[in-house]
Amino acid sequence: MNMKQWLQQVRVWLAALLLACSLPVLAMNLQQAMNALPNAKAQGLVGEQPNGYLGVVNASADAEQIAKLINDARRAEYARLAKENNIAVSDVEAMAGQKAIERTARGHYILLDGNWIQKR
Template sequence: MTFLSRFTAFSSLKLLVLSVLMAVSLPIMAMTLQQAMAALPNAKTQGLVGEQLNGYLGVINANSEADTIAKLINDARRAEYTRLAKDNNIAVADVEALAGQKAIERTQRGHFILLEGKWVQKR
């Protein structure tokens, strides 16, 4: 076996091992909804995410953690709003608006809310 063929075989093996490690580690690195819910208070305190009148979280200072938290929680909220709308025979938009209003009301002082297109800290 020549040096070049051994090098190519070794490189292929390294690539295969690296691919397997990535495939196994991705689910471990992924954030779950429960982890996102646990991280939400801290993300709000840090000013990464805030509540919107449409019933969903908005990302204020984008980073991968804020984006993931908002996506996971918003997906869960959307599913719940859809279920509530169906169960009560009302429009999803009505559920979203009511949920948004309640979320804004319940937002702690110092956390961010989106009002008239601007992120402001609730007083």
């Protein structure tokens, strides 16, 4: 292997290393997901479900990550509320889902009878 080939190989390895190190930075955190939620709803990427959680209407990496992060936070909050009020988590989820659907803006998606529809 000559010097030119060796330098090219080193550059490739360095580029791969930099990419690998930057991947965790590309991951979204909960605050970023919360900030991205209104736009994701307006674009029809995610919508509210009767079970109190976000659902992915049109699959994309961002939509799935937003839904996962926010649903994880909701799940923890529902569990806390259920324990605090001595009721079942499923009851908290149902109440939260009903409120979320009621509060959903016109034109945003909600899940009704297993189908995504735009709220009118």
